Amino acid sequence: MSIGEFARLAGVSVRMLRHYDHLGLLVPERVDPWSGYRSYGAAQLERANRIVALKDLGFTLDQVGRMLDGGLSQEDIALLLSERREELRSQIAADRHRLAAVEARLRVIQKEIPMTEYIETALPELHVVQQTARIEEMSQIEAEIGYMFTRVNEAIAAAGAPHVGPGVAIYTTDGDGMIAAAAEQIGDAETPPGLERATVPAASRALTGRYEADDLLGIQRAWQDLVAEGERRGLSPAGPAREVYLETPMDPAGTRWVVDLQQPVG
Structure with missing residues (x-):
């Protein structure tokens, strides 16, 4: 069949078929010595399909050629596929993070914020166990705080300590940055290994x-x-901000987020 007909069936352009021929990836069955016209056989469609599939996975044409022609062992091919899988997973995770950031920014712009009325009140002193991290960029908070809460609660569960109140995220200004703490309330139980005791001052x-x-x-x-x-x-922030997680989707009976935002003021 002609190069045009083969290109249509293979789902690639004529220009790309010529490029594959130049690289030795997919050589025509016959080239007319007088006209230079390329002719392909139906049996070559399977190789064309493999080239397109591997190229779509992100492999270079050099890698595709070695994979098809036996230049790589089965172990080498498996390693390349594993590496590509991890690259794609990382890319998907990054795209999901960017999508979440776009959705969050849209909510900011459109002011779709489900908040109840604002109340002025006093805040009690809290005694917690926690893990902390210094945050330089606000974009770090989402990534850091979730992992910290996971580690804190794993340590509490391993120690068999009881929860006596909701989890609390605490944000304390520290120069140009911020100290973020993932904290849980366990009363007088022994401090689990890997966690530190802290007191959140009353306001x-x-x-x-x-x-x-x-x-x-x-x-x-x-x-x-x-x-x-x-x-x-006429108020201004005057102390560590708190997020008190009254309900979360991770709770046994939790279905959504119910969070008290608490900002000491002066």
């Missing part, structure tokens, strides 16, 4: 609001609105 005055949603994509905007409301009331 005589704080502005609070409750965030309720199926996810946390709108929580940044909720904090922005809470602080803006504080400014309208």
Whole structure:
């Protein structure tokens, strides 16, 4: 069949078939010595399909050639496929993160923030066990805090300590950065290995609001609105901010996020 007909059946361009021929990847069955016209056989479609499939997986044409012509062992091919799988997983994870960031930014712009009324109240002193991390960029918070809560609760479960209150994220300004803490309340139980004891100071005055949603994509905007409301009331932040997780989808009976945002003010 002609190069045009073969290109149609293989799902590639004539230009690409000529490129494959130049590289020795897919050589025509016959080339007319006078006209230079290339002719292909139906049996070559299987090789064309493999080239396209491997190329779509992200392999270079050099790698494709070695894989098809036996230049690589089965172990080498398996290693290449494993490496490509990890690259694709990382790419998918990065794309999901970017999509979440876009959705969060849209909520900020559109102000779709499920918040109850703001209340001025006092905050009690909390005694917690925690893990902390210094945050330089706000984009780090989402990645860090989730992992820290996982480690904290795994340590608590391993120690058999009871929970006596909801989990709390605590954000303390530290120069140009911030110290983020994932904290749980376990009363007087012995401190599990790997965790530290801490006391969150009481606040005589704080502005609070409750965030309720199926996810946390709108929580940044909720904090922005809470602080803006504080400014309208002539208040300014005056101590570590708290997120108290009254309900989460990870709870045994939890279905959504119910979070008290608590900002001590002066």
